Amino acid sequence: MKLKATVSAIALGLGLAMGGGSAMAEGELHLFNWGNYTAPDLIEAFEKAHGVEVTIDDYDSNEAMLAKVKVGSSGYDVTVPSDYMVKIMIEEGLLLQSNPHEMENFQHIGDAFRSPYWDPKREYSVPWLWGTTGISVNTNFYDVGGAPNDRWSWSIVMDPPEELRGKINMVSEMNDVIAAGLFYLGKDQCNDNRDDLRELNDLLQSAKEHWRTIEYGIIEKLTSLDVYASHNWNGASMRARLQIPEIVYVYPKEGLVGWADNVVILADAPNVENARLFLNFIMAPENAAMMSNFARYANSVDGSEQHMEAAMSDAPEVNAPNGTPTPTFIPPCPREVTELYTKIWNNLLK
Numbered sequence: 001m002k003l004k005a006t007v008s009a010i011a012l013g014l015g016l017a018m019g020g021g022s023a024m025a026e027g028e029l030h031l032f033n034w035g036n037y038t039a040p041d042l043i044e045a046f047e048k049a050h051g052v053e054v055t056i057d058d059y060d061s062n063e064a065m066l067a068k069v070k071v072g073s074s075g076y077d078v079t080v081p082s083d084y085m086v087k088i089m090i091e092e093g094l095l096l097q098s099n100p101h102e103m104e105n106f107q108h109i110g111d112a113f114r115s116p117y118w119d120p121k122r123e124y125s126v127p128w129l130w131g132t133t134g135i136s137v138n139t140n141f142y143d144v145g146g147a148p149n150d151r152w153s154w155s156i157v158m159d160p161p162e163e164l165r166g167k168i169n170m171v172s173e174m175n176d177v178i179a180a181g182l183f184y185l186g187k188d189q190c191n192d193n194r195d196d197l198r199e200l201n202d203l204l205q206s207a208k209e210h211w212r213t214i215e216y217g218i219i220e221k222l223t224s225l226d227v228y229a230s231h232n233w234n235g236a237s238m239r240a241r242l243q244i245p246e247i248v249y250v251y252p253k254e255g256l257v258g259w260a261d262n263v264v265i266l267a268d269a270p271n272v273e274n275a276r277l278f279l280n281f282i283m284a285p286e287n288a289a290m291m292s293n294f295a296r297y298a299n300s301v302d303g304s305e306q307h308m309e310a311a312m313s314d315a316p317e318v319n320a321p322n323g324t325p326t327p328t329f330i331p332p333c334p335r336e337v338t339e340l341y342t343k344i345w346n347n348l349l350k
Helices: 040-050 062-070 083-091 104-108 174-185 194-208 218-223 234-241 272-282 285-295 335-349
Strands: 028-034 053-059 125-138 168-170 229-233 247-250 257-265
Touching: 028 062, 028 272, 040 053, 040 272, 040 285, 053 062, 062 083, 083 257, 104 272, 125 174, 125 218, 125 234, 125 272, 125 285, 168 218, 174 194, 174 229, 174 257, 174 335, 194 335, 218 229, 218 234, 229 234, 234 247, 257 272, 272 285
Parallel strands: 028 053, 168 229
Antiparallel strands: 125 229, 125 247, 125 257
8 A cells, every 4th residue: 555645655564573672571561652653562572572561651742842851861772753853853852863774674674664764774763654734624514525625625624614613622732733733824834924924823723713722632531522623633534434434634725744753772771771662673574564543644664554454455544535635744943933932832722
């Protein structure tokens, strides 16, 4: 199966279970990951292969994760930052240079993700999953059509139709919300133009009147009908659709964010060798497929498509329909821009 949306043809998939290096280890591994994002069968397979007990804590945004690990002595070994956050953590000296490019299973990583902007030599990070941030809409309440059209717009959440007002959720990730507003306004990303940012702030404050929540648990909110639409990540949208078939994932015509999550070892990790085993483990094709089959996002490991669940092969959330915009991967903004964004975000959360 090939992905048509983002970077040139990335295969999803599975292959060898443990790859090389299946020697038994001892002790623990402490994983800090996004909530509802870690495949239980992946963890069970890793524990069985290496004799390591895994504990998992979760977070709901890159910024929440960063704040916790920056304090130091968090007790976590590995965490799963998005692309721009990997670059920030490298620059702040928070990551161990674990040299994944030298690990046995690195041979399975697809070309598009071997030398990304956030870690050009893959000295610090291993690919986890990647995707886009768009909008999920329950078409029982508002019909957006089944293919790209004029209704596929950020207006669904920024200037919503009457049918959706008061029934909208936004993700709890600052950069995704800011990016959505800038796309809708037709403004540049990483924008420090004060007039543009005042317009952005006014837009978000106005839109907020029609939002019900700004929360992470989007699948549950959609499937319980607490909301009828949500700013959302594509895999989460697919998981919701598998419960309510009328949920459509919208790729807004004005543009949308592409992102890639990565596994990294913290500089003060207490269980470094077990963390290295985990990084190598998830680059084996069949193990990467467990991740995709659970969370419903693409991975960057060649060969995994042989074992991917059939539902992934034609999922519109993973294989973007023709006519949708190419997602934008946004590097970290300059510090002064981030500070301005943070003021807008904190104002929005009041």
